[in-house]
Amino acid sequence: MVPHLVIEPNRSRLAFDLRDLWRYRELFYFLTWRDIKVRYKQTALGAAWAIMQPLFNMLIFTLLFGKLAGLPSDNIPYPLFAFAGLLPWTFFSNAIGNSGNSLVGSSHLITKVYFPRLIIPAASVLAGLVDFFFAFLVMAVLMVIYKVPLGVNILLLPLLIFLTTLLAFGVGMWLSALNVRFRDIRYVIPFLIQFWMYATPIIYPVSMMPERYRPYLAINPMTGVIEGYRVALLGGVNGASINWQSLGVSIAIALVVLVYASYDFRRMEKTFADIV
Amino acid sequence: MKVPFAIKAERIAKHYRLGTNPNVNRTLRDVIVDSVGRLGQLARGNGNSNAGSVTDLWALEDISFEIQPGEVVGIVGRNGAGKSTLLKVLARITEPTRGRVEIFGRVGSLLEVGTGFHPELSGRENIFLNGSILGMSRKEIERKFDEIVAFAELERFIDTPVKRYSSGMYVRLAFAVAAHLEPEILLVDEVLAVGDAAFQKKCLGKMSDVARHGRTVIFVSHNTAAMLNLCDRGILIDRGRIVADAPIEPVIQQYLKGLRTVTPWDLSTFEDRQGKGRVRFTRVRFEDDQGNPVEHGVSGKPLVIALDYHAESSQPLPNCRASVTFFDGLGQVLFNCSSELVIQDPITLKPEGTLRCLIPRLPLSQNQYLLTLFLEVNREVEDWILNAVELDVIDGDFYGTGRLYPDGWRGKGVLVPHQWLTQ
Numbered sequence: 178m179v180p181h182l183v184i185e186p187n188r189s190r191l192a193f194d195l196r197d198l199w200r201y202r203e204l205f206y207f208l209t210w211r212d213i214k215v216r217y218k219q220t221a222l223g224a225a226w227a228i229m230q231p232l233f234n235m236l237i238f239t240l241l242f243g244k245l246a247g248l249p250s251d252n253i254p255y256p257l258f259a260f261a262g263l264l265p266w267t268f269f270s271n272a273i274g275n276s277g278n279s280l281v282g283s284s285h286l287i288t289k290v291y292f293p294r295l296i297i298p299a300a301s302v303l304a305g306l307v308d309f310f311f312a313f314l315v316m317a318v319l320m321v322i323y324k325v326p327l328g329v330n331i332l333l334l335p336l337l338i339f340l341t342t343l344l345a346f347g348v349g350m351w352l353s354a355l356n357v358r359f360r361d362i363r364y365v366i367p368f369l370i371q372f373w374m375y376a377t378p379i380i381y382p383v384s385m386m387p388e389r390y391r392p393y394l395a396i397n398p399m400t401g402v403i404e405g406y407r408v409a410l411l412g413g414v415n416g417a418s419i420n421w422q423s424l425g426v427s428i429a430i431a432l433v434v435l436v437y438a439s440y441d442f443r444r445m446e447k448t449f450a451d452i453v
Numbered sequence: 454m455k456v457p458f459a460i461k462a463e464r465i466a467k468h469y470r471l472g473t474n475p476n477v478n479r480t481l482r483d484v485i486v487d488s489v490g491r492l493g494q495l496a497r498g499n500g501n502s503n504a505g506s507v508t509d510l511w512a513l514e515d516i517s518f519e520i521q522p523g524e525v526v527g528i529v530g531r532n533g534a535g536k537s538t539l540l541k542v543l544a545r546i547t548e549p550t551r552g553r554v555e556i557f558g559r560v561g562s563l564l565e566v567g568t569g570f571h572p573e574l575s576g577r578e579n580i581f582l583n584g585s586i587l588g589m590s591r592k593e594i595e596r597k598f599d600e601i602v603a604f605a606e607l608e609r610f611i612d613t614p615v616k617r618y619s620s621g622m623y624v625r626l627a628f629a630v631a632a633h634l635e636p637e638i639l640l641v642d643e644v645l646a647v648g649d650a651a652f653q654k655k656c657l658g659k660m661s662d663v664a665r666h667g668r669t670v671i672f673v674s675h676n677t678a679a680m681l682n683l684c685d686r687g688i689l690i691d692r693g694r695i696v697a698d699a700p701i702e703p704v705i706q707q708y709l710k711g712l713r714t715v716t717p718w719d720l721s722t723f724e725d726r727q728g729k730g731r732v733r734f735t736r737v738r739f740e741d742d743q744g745n746p747v748e749h750g751v752s753g754k755p756l757v758i759a760l761d762y763h764a765e766s767s768q769p770l771p772n773c774r775a776s777v778t779f780f781d782g783l784g785q786v787l788f789n790c791s792s793e794l795v796i797q798d799p800i801t802l803k804p805e806g807t808l809r810c811l812i813p814r815l816p817l818s819q820n821q822y823l824l825t826l827f828l829e830v831n832r833e834v835e836d837w838i839l840n841a842v843e844l845d846v847i848d849g850d851f852y853g854t855g856r857l858y859p860d861g862w863r864g865k866g867v868l869v870p871h872q873w874l875t876q
Binding site for chain 2: 179180181182183184185186187203204207208211214215218219285286287288289290291292447448450451
């Protein structure tokens with residue numbers, strides 16, 4: 178069967194061409210592989226960075242917020258509490274940072290060869306999963322040190338990882354497209370990440386918030402995600418159970434973000450090669 | 454399966470906006486300033502005057518053609534004519550503003566060699582990455598891997614990061630991957646201008662293999678000689694429009710002819726030249742051996758090419774070398790007249806004057822030829838003008854027999870004195 182292709186302005190504006198994406202799955206694999214390979218080749222410390230970033234943040238937070246400020250941590254030792262939050266957050270923030278800059282950084286590809294542009298931000302999100310895995314090893318060590326009993330909730334972990342990845346992909350894809358159009362997005366991203374971190378219960382527990390403000394906190398999809406990780410990993414310590422409402426909101430918002438981001442990405446995609 | 458055509462383009466057009474563009478590459482600040490400004494204008498009641506200094510550019514206009522499977526088509530045109538934009542539309546890199554293209558077959562585009570090469574990765578890793586970017590499957594790359602490495606002649610360095618490669622090695626590897634691309638339709642943009650001459654020749658050989666194996670190739674290049682070799686058909690584009698679509702030879706002739714829009718005699722304002730420029734050719738005249746100006750050369754008669762030059766400084770110019778190179782109307786080099794071949798000692802020139810090159814019996818048959826002028830002072834190229842002037846030659850009695858070289862015979866062009874010994 179000879180492939181038949183029609184090129185027209187504004188063709189299939191609404192949905193991604195899934196067949197096209199499937200055809201380019203190997204390129205997706207190779208670009209992810211490249212991102213991982215280059216990352217671990219270029220840095221002298223390699224995988225150590227993946228561990229050091231959340232580990233040092235955890236130490237600083239424990240010192241500043243746990244010891245000095247004496248923030249509560251839902252009856253979980255503060256280092257564990259902070260690391261369980263930093264673990265997904267570090268992955269998420271690196272993923273949106275990297276994928277947000279990915280299209281602009283790949284202008285040499287975009288102007289020279291066709292492939293579904295979506296692959297680029299997606300590959301940078303996926304490449305971050307390797308770092309995530311190394312940080313998980315640290316989490317496991319911490320859990321052994323603190324003798325954390327495992328509960329059934331740990332089975333939620335795959336769902337939570339999938340949800341974090343999906344959300345990071347939605348946000349990263351949207352930022353990457355905006356970045357092609359407005360170059361100052363590059364400077365907005367670090368600011369956004371910092372602001373978002375403080376708006377997410379990483380250094381403090383949701384229970385610290387007055388009851389009436391909690392629904393506002395839950396609008397942030399990362400709230401449900403971080404809480405979810407804490408229950409899944411550390412539920413055995415304080416007997417907390419999953420807040421399905423909060424997690425449900427996160428899932429819903431992640432899907433909305435994904436749909437909107439795909440639509441907007443698709444709309445801007447056709448001009449990438451002209452303006453990048 | 455039999456397909457009705459490989460590529461069919463119907464009235465495609467591509468529009469760009471240059472200058473302060475309301476849609477493109479503006480910063481958030483511009484958006485905010487614009488919006489505030491528009492509000493202010495609305496308040497003042499002249500909301501529709503915010504045109505800015507936008508320049509519209511139609512990079513392509515009304516391009517239509519049909520290409521059959523197996524055709525090898527060369528696209529020519531001067532810089533900025535729209536050739537690369539056309540290729541980008543066909544390669545789906547950029548979307549046309551209007552029109553429609555229909556393609557039967559897998560398309561591979563080669564707009565650059567080494568797209569996506571990463572300096573930190575090894576040659577082996579880059580072969581896989583680049584191959585995949587160019588549209589090869591992993592299996593296909595694995596199958597051709599050894600062949601690619603052998604073509605690049607890099608067996609010993611294949612596991613070295615490419616950042617340690619010399620530029621020649623880098624280009625060889627990049628081209629080797631590209632050369633093993635096997636789509637039904639191949640789009641190639643000016644990639645043969647890389648590497649050393651020997652490697653270029655190898656690449657050309659590979660390209661003509663590709664062309665001979667029934668694949669459809671669209672080829673953009675300034676290398677008209679290579680195009681004549683590879684292509685059957687030519688499309689000439691000027692300012693975004695197709696001005697000729699015919700067999701390759703007449704198209705290239707038309708293209709080369711169109712390049713010379715400046716009065717050939719006056720070179721002082723000619724801009725398309727290379728070299729330091731401290732000494733420049735200012736005028737070219739043709740004369741007979743008596744010093745009388747002539748309009749054209751005659752086969753077998755003396756011809757003088759008189760070159761006026763002018764130097765910036767008033768110092769004498771030591772160690773000079775000048776040459777005139779003759780090309781035919783298809784851009785193929787015919788012969789070269791160089792001062793160093795005929796003068797033993799280095800020549801010193803006055804800062805301003807006229808150089809004359811005398812050809813006692815002009816060995817060219819009736820046609821139009823292009824002359825490239827070259828001047829070197831003290832081993833530095835000062836002025837080098839490709840296709841600077843056109844020389845019309847009319848047939849004359851070169852052999853002294855009254856016989857003229859018949860039109861249409863192959864080899865018409867350069868006339869060589871010769872004899873036949875019959876006994």
